[in-house]
Structures are given as structure tokens and as C-alpha cells.
Amino acid sequence: MCSTVLDDIDRDLLTLLQNDARLTQRQLGRAVGLSPNAAGARVQRLVRDGVISGFHATIDHAALGRPLEASIDVWQNDALDRPAFEQLVRDDDRIVECFYLTGPLDFRIRARVASPQDLNELLTRMKNEGRVRQTDSRLILQYLPTTGEPED
Secondary structure: OOOOOOOHHHHHHHHHHHHOOOOOHHHHHHHHOOOHHHHHHHHHHHHHOOOOOOOOOOOOHHHHOOOEEEEEEEEEOOHHHHHHHHHHHHHOOOEEEEEEOOOOOOEEEEEEEOOHHHHHHHHHHHHHHOOEEEEEEEEOOOOOOOOOOOOO
């Protein structure tokens, strides 16, 4: 990844694309005061330089039957159990994000589940198959706007 210097137009393009990655070059150019080709060239440079690493769809998980979102802190028995847990994370599509962390806990997970019973089943599976010693879970009630990356 290159060390790219961003100007105000680049930052505006990034904000626009974070909000809607399907905007056309014409729409981007109009929004930032550039021609469509100039806006497209800037976006291509941001991709080439690694500033933009991908374009993503925002999924309505409730429409897919998983209206509840949970944050789960995970403690393992020991480091030898990590491969089993990582395999579970890859295999279970209810887990939408997993972070390996420093500090007192081992992982933090964001999961989408259909019901409290579905969350309980996931936690039980984590303990049985993922060799997890302890979990601490909370339902996510609402996202608050930030200046960072938007959540899906």
C-alpha cells in the first residue's frame, strides 16, 4: 500500500462511496465538482493505492430472518484451542465479524441471530465445538453515527 496524500476532493469521494458504493462516475463528479472521467480516475487511483480496498453491499439481516445482533466476548481455555475456534467462526454464518484482541479476553464477535434461542444455540456451539471457556454476550440495540466506517 502506498502512502497516499488525500485532498478534500478525495475525502469527499471516500465519504460518498462509503454511503453508496454504487454511485456512478457522473454522480460522483457532479457531487465534488469534477468531470465524470476525472472523478473516475481519482477513484481508480484510490483503489490502486490501497486506500479503497473493496466495494460492499449493505445487507438487511432482518429481511434474512436474523433481526437480532449480539456482541459476544470470548475467553478460551488455552492458546491450543484457537484453531478449533477459528474453524467454527469460518463455518457459522451467524458470525459476521470476529476480532482477535489484546487484553483480558481472546476474541470479540458480532453475530446476527434469529432469536434468543438461536443466540443460546450459538453460544453452546462455541463452548462445545470451539473450545470456549466463557462468553459474555449483549444484544446490540442501536448503532450511533460515527465518523468512521459505517456498519452493515
